[in-house]
Structure formats: C-alpha cells, structure tokens
Amino acid sequence: xxxxxxxxxxxxxxxxxxxxxxxxxxxxxxxxxxxxxxxxxxxxxxxxxxxxxxxxxxxxxxxxxxxxxxxxxxxxxxxxxxxxxxxxxxxxxxxxxxxxxxxxxxxxxxxxxxxxxxxxxxxxxxxxxxxxxxxxxxxxxxxxxxxxxxxxxxxxxxxxxxxxxxxxxxxxxxxxxxxxxxxxxxxxxxxxxxxxxxxxxxxxxxxxxxxxxxxxxxxxxxxxxxxxxxxxxxxxxxxxxxxxxxxxxxxxxxxxxxxxxxxxxxxxxxxxxxxxxxxxx
Amino acid sequence: xxxxxxxxxxxxxxxxxxxxxxxxxxxxxxxxxxxxxxxxxxxxxxxxxxxxxxxxxxxxxxxxxxxxxxxxxxxxxxxxxxxxxxxxxxxxxxxxxxxxxxxxxxxxxxxxxxxxxxxxxxxxxxxxxxxxxxxxxxxxxxxxxxxxxxxxxxxxxxxxxxxxxxxxxxxxxxxxxxxxxxxxxxxxxxxxxxxxxxxxxxxxxxxxxxxxxxxxxxxxxxxxxxxxxxxxxxxxxxxxxxxxxxxxxxxxxxxxxxxxxxxxxxxxxxxxxxxxxxxxxxxxxxxxxxxxxx
Numbered sequence: 120x121x122x123x124x125x126x127x128x129x130x131x132x133x134x135x136x137x138x139x140x141x142x143x144x145x146x147x148x149x150x151x152x153x154x155x156x157x158x159x160x161x162x163x164x165x166x167x168x169x170x171x172x173x174x175x176x177x178x179x180x181x182x183x184x185x186x187x188x189x190x191x192x193x194x195x196x197x198x199x200x201x202x203x204x205x206x207x208x209x210x211x212x213x214x215x216x217x218x219x220x221x222x223x224x225x226x227x228x229x230x231x232x233x234x235x236x237x238x239x240x241x242x243x244x245x246x247x248x249x250x251x252x253x254x255x256x257x258x259x260x261x262x263x264x265x266x267x268x269x270x271x272x273x274x275x276x277x278x279x280x281x282x283x284x285x286x287x288x289x290x291x292x293x294x295x296x297x298x299x300x301x302x303x304x305x306x307x308x309x310x311x312x313x314x315x316x317x318x319x320x321x322x323x324x325x326x327x328x329x330x331x332x333x334x335x336x337x338x339x340x341x342x343x344x345x346x347x348x349x350x351x352x353x354x355x356x357x358x359x360x361x362x363x364x365x366x367x368x369x370x371x372x373x374x375x376x377x378x379x380x381x382x383x384x385x386x387x388x389x390x391x392x393x394x395x396x397x398x399x400x
Numbered sequence: 401x402x403x404x405x406x407x408x409x410x411x412x413x414x415x416x417x418x419x420x421x422x423x424x425x426x427x428x429x430x431x432x433x434x435x436x437x438x439x440x441x442x443x444x445x446x447x448x449x450x451x452x453x454x455x456x457x458x459x460x461x462x463x464x465x466x467x468x469x470x471x472x473x474x475x476x477x478x479x480x481x482x483x484x485x486x487x488x489x490x491x492x493x494x495x496x497x498x499x500x501x502x503x504x505x506x507x508x509x510x511x512x513x514x515x516x517x518x519x520x521x522x523x524x525x526x527x528x529x530x531x532x533x534x535x536x537x538x539x540x541x542x543x544x545x546x547x548x549x550x551x552x553x554x555x556x557x558x559x560x561x562x563x564x565x566x567x568x569x570x571x572x573x574x575x576x577x578x579x580x581x582x583x584x585x586x587x588x589x590x591x592x593x594x595x596x597x598x599x600x601x602x603x604x605x606x607x608x609x610x611x612x613x614x615x616x617x618x619x620x621x622x623x624x625x626x627x628x629x630x631x632x633x634x635x636x637x638x639x640x641x642x643x644x645x646x647x648x649x650x651x652x653x654x655x656x657x658x659x660x661x662x663x664x665x666x667x668x669x670x671x672x673x674x675x676x677x678x679x680x681x682x683x684x685x686x687x688x689x690x691x692x693x694x
Binding site: 127130131134135137138141142144145146147148149151152155164165166169210211213214216217218219220221229231233234235236237238239240241242243244245246247248249250251253254266269270273274277302306327330331333334337338348351352355364367368371374375378379381382383386387389390393394 | 411412413414415416417418419421422425426428429430432433436444446491494495497499500501504506507508509510511512513514515516517518519520521523524525527528529534535536539568572573576577580625628629631632635636649650653654657658663666667670671673674677678680681685
C-alpha cells in the first residue's frame with residue numbers, strides 16, 4: 120500500500136508530465152519553423168537535425184528580406200493593422216459606451232444586431248467588397264483592405280466592450296453627475312479609466328487579427344496593398360518543386376514573431392479578451 | 401424626467417456615429433451579396449447582369465461539388481469542435497488543479513497556437529509535421545514501428561489532417577474559457593466530491609461538467625463559427641486538395657466567384673453559408689438564454 124502522500128506526489132508528477140506533453144504539442148509547429156529557418160538544408164532533414172541546428176546558417180533570413188519584397192509587405196501589414204486598431208477603438212469605444220447608456224428595446228435590438236454580425240462568414244463580405252472596389256476604384260488599395268478589416272473588427276469590438284462597460288457600477292457615474300460632470304467628462308474621466316485594461320486587451324486582439332488576416336487580403340489587396348500573409352503564399356508554388364524551404368521558414372518566422380512576442384508579453388490581456396463574454400447573455 | 405431624457409440623448413450621441421459606420425460597412429456588402437446571388441453576373445463584365453431569381457441557388461444544390469463542399473465543411477466543423485472541446489476540457493481540468501505550479505507561464509505558452517498566423521500555421525504543419533518522409537508525425541510513427549502515410553496527399557487522410565491542424569489552432573480558446581470557469585468553482589465542491597470518494601474523472605463528469613454548461617455553449621458557438629468559415633489554414637495546408645477532399649465552402653465560393661469568375665454562383669454559395677450561420681446563431685441565442693435561466 121502506497122502512502123497517500125506518495126500517491127499525491129506521483130499524481131502531481133504525472134500531471135506536470137501531461138501538461139508538458141501538451142506544451143510540446145502546442146509549440147512544436149512554430150519551433151520547427153524556427154529550427155528550419157536557421158538550417159541551410161531545411162528540406163529532407165530529420166526534425167531532430169533541424170532542431171539541433173546541424174547546418175546552421177543565417178542566410179535564409181538574408182534571402183527572406185531581399186527576395187520576397189519583404190519590406191513592402193511588412194509596411195502594408197503594419198499600416199493596415201495599426202490603422203485598424205486606432206479606428207476600431209475610436210469608433211467602438213464610444214459606441215459601446217453609448218449602448219450601455221441607452222435602455223430598453225433599442226439597446227437589446229442593437230446588441231442583437233452586433234452579436235449577429237459576428238456570425239457572418241468572411242467570404243460573404245469579401246466577394247461583394249471585391250465587386251464594390253472594382254467599381255469604386257478601391258481595388259488593391261490599403262484603404263479598401265482596411266475597410267474590409269473594420270467590417271469584422273467593429274462588431275467584434277463593440278460586443279466585447281459592451282461587456283466591459285456593463286461591468287462598471289452605476290454608482291460611479293451617479294457620483295460624477297452629482298459632482299456636475301459633463302457627459303463627455305463622465306465618459307472620458309470617470310468610466311473610461313475603469314475599463315482601460317479591457318481596451319488594451321481589445322487593441323491587442325484587433326492588431327493580432329488584422330496582422331494574421333489572409334482571406335480579405337487575397338481577395339482585395341491587388342498588387343499594391345499586399346500584407347505579409349499574401350507575401351508568404353507567393354513562395355508556396357516554388358516550395359513544391361523542392362526548393363526554398365529554409366527561406367519560407369525564415370519568412371514565416373518573421374511574420375509570426377511579432378504576434379508570438381505579443382502573446383507571451385501581453386498574455387494576461389489576451390486571456391481576458393478571449394474569455395470576455397463567456398458568461399453573458 | 402429631464403434627467404431621464406438627457407441620459408437617453410447622451411447615449412445616442414456616443415452611439416450614433418459607430419452605428420452608422422457599422423451598418424454601412426457590414427450591411428452594404430451583405431445586401432450586395434444577396435443581390436448578386438440572384439443575378440447572372442460575371443467578373444469584369446458587370447454591365448451584363450440579368451435577374452435569375454433562385455436559379456443560382458438551385459444550381460448550387462444540384463451541383464455535386466457544392467454538396468461535396470457542404471459535407472466537407474460540416475465534417476471539418478464538427479471534427480474541429482469535438483476535438484477542441486474534449487482536449488480543451490482535459491487540459492483546462494489538469495491546469496486548474498491546485499498542485500500545478502507556475503500556472504500563468506503554462507497559460508501563456510498554451511496560448512501560442514491561437515495567435516500564430518493561420519496561413520503560417522498551415523505552412524508549418526504541411527512542411528514539418530505532415531510531410532511524408534521527414535515530418536514529425538511520421539518520424540514518431542516510424543519510431544514506434546507504425547506506417548508512414550502521405551497525410552496530405554491521400555483523400556482519406558487529408559481532411560483528418562486539416563481537422564487536427566485547425567483544432568491545434570483553436571484549442572487554446574477552449575482551454576482558456578474552461579480554465580477561467582474552473583477557477584471560479586469553489587474548492588469546497590471538489591472537497592465534497594473527494595469525501596464521497598470520487599476520482600478525477602468522476603469529479604470531471606459529475607461535478608465540473610454540469611457547472612460548465614454555459615461556457616461549453618459559448619465555446620461551441622465560437623468554434624463553430626470559426627471552423628465553418630475557415631479558409632486561411634486549409635488554403636496553405638492543402639489548397640483544398642487533393643482533388644476536392646478539403647474544399648470547404650469558403651474555398652469553393654472563391655473557386656467559383658473569383659477563379660471561375662462566376663460571381664452570381666460565388667455569391668449564392670457564400671450567401672448560403674450566411675443562411676446556415678444565421679440558423680446556428682439563432683439556435684445558439686435561444687438555447688443560451690434557456691441555459692442561463694436555469
């Protein structure tokens with residue numbers, strides 16, 4: 120008979136082993152990319168050889184920077200993602216605040232519409248956007264791509280923010296009203312500081328979503344507004360012929376590093392953003 | 401009374417600009433999708449539009465490729481859902497144990513698959529995980545004396561591979577939601593189970609699961625919407641192939657609408673997705689309200 124203390128210790132070890140296995144599974148694909156990006160012959164090498172950097176080189180990154188118009192794509196990605204964050208916040212923060220201030224049927228109707236919009240498959244919007252832009256001359260422009268991004272960000276952000284604003288106690292604003300705050304002051308100086316963590320979480324998520332977005336870019340970017348996600352898929356044809364794996368890996372690493380760094384550095388915010396709305400009607 | 405009124409107008413001033421923009425930016429394309437879906441219209445030839453009623457939809461439902469794409473999408477969605485929920489629940493349950501150390505670090509690392517760019521994730525899985533000779537999966541299988549299939553090149557295995565890769569990307573969401581819900585379950589409840597002699601799995605089944613019902617629903621609907629419209633990951637993983645084995649509706653709509661320039665058909669395929677999703681959303685909202693009331 121094993122003592123209960125020993126059994127518990129065994130259980131704890133087992134628990135950590137299982138979590139460790141899950142951890143390996145979770146990070147293995149990106150780790151393989153990173154490993155391959157630092158090897159000169161990334162093709163036809165056993166995984167362990169890649170991870171141990173048997174053919175270490177930095178030249179893949181040199182090629183990724185120079186061959187794939189990297190900086191042009193990078194610029195587009197940065198501009199579109201940052202603009203998406205700024206505009207989404209400017210539009211959605213007041214909107215969600217306003218929604219939390221009106222009452223009754225209008226509010227539930229608008230909330231319902233916002234929630235319903237989150238279910239729209241992206242391709243349903245991408246096709247008409249494409250047609251619209253061909254007619255308006257917005258095809259292949261950053262503005263056009265940005266507008267399409269906003270079509271997914273605005274419902275998502277509003278929905279998330281409503282939850283944050285609703286969690287602010289009513290008494291806080293009542294106190295502000297008694298002190299004679301103007302509506303703008305109530306919003307800017309009383310309520311907004313309380314929901315700041317939520318807004319940071321939202322900003323990070325919106326950036327990550329825009330940075331990672333591919334479908335809209337494929338449909339709408341033309342040749343002038345292509346972000347990094349479109350840039351990488353241009354390599355795929357070449358990869359099938361058995362070349363460029365290391366360069367593709369390096370390019371991939373350059374694309375995902377910012378978001379992975381974000382995920383690790385700001386994970387507290389991302390977690391709160393991802394779980395927001397889990398328990399509300 | 402005056403206060404009520406000013407409160408009302410105050411809300412509207414904040415609300416109106418965003419509401420207008422959102423309506424424009426979402427409703428206009430949605431309406432256009434509907435409009436094009438009942439017209440015969442081709443890319444770059446917009447002058448020749450003829451109203452054809454439901455002909456595009458009827459054509460779609462008679463099209464074996466559409467039915468195939470629909471089937472593939474449903475299998476893909478349900479596969480991702482089941483896999484992500486089960487794994488997410490197990491990992492969250494383990495993670496929520498009091499004995500686990502450095503939980504924030506685990507969570508931060510478990511989050512990684514969720515933020516990895518789906519197109520890039522598809523590339524990583526395609527070249528370094530599923531690859532027939534040197535991919536991690538077949539290397540492991542080989543070490544155990546197993547077979548080494550061409551995962552992405554065979555019709556039977558390609559869809560399964562796509563499901564696994566995509567659920568790798570989605571599971572962190574399930575883990576996080578379940579984990580944050582589990583941490584709100586009071587310790588007394590676990591202790592009560594323990595004194596009744598419940599093992600870990602009995603605890604999970606009889607105590608934890610019933611409490612997680614609303615979260616389960618929330619995760620399900622997010623996973624369903626996300627998997628149902630998935631394009632990026634499948635596109636870079638298999639491109640919809642081999643043959644049409646992984647051509648989901650999003651890819652088929654692109655195929656018909658852009659690649660084949662048949663915009664009427666493309667839009668009717670896409671709009672049919674919207675209809676399916678609306679039904680799913682309606683069911684979700686109805687069920688969710690009922691679960692919350694209980």
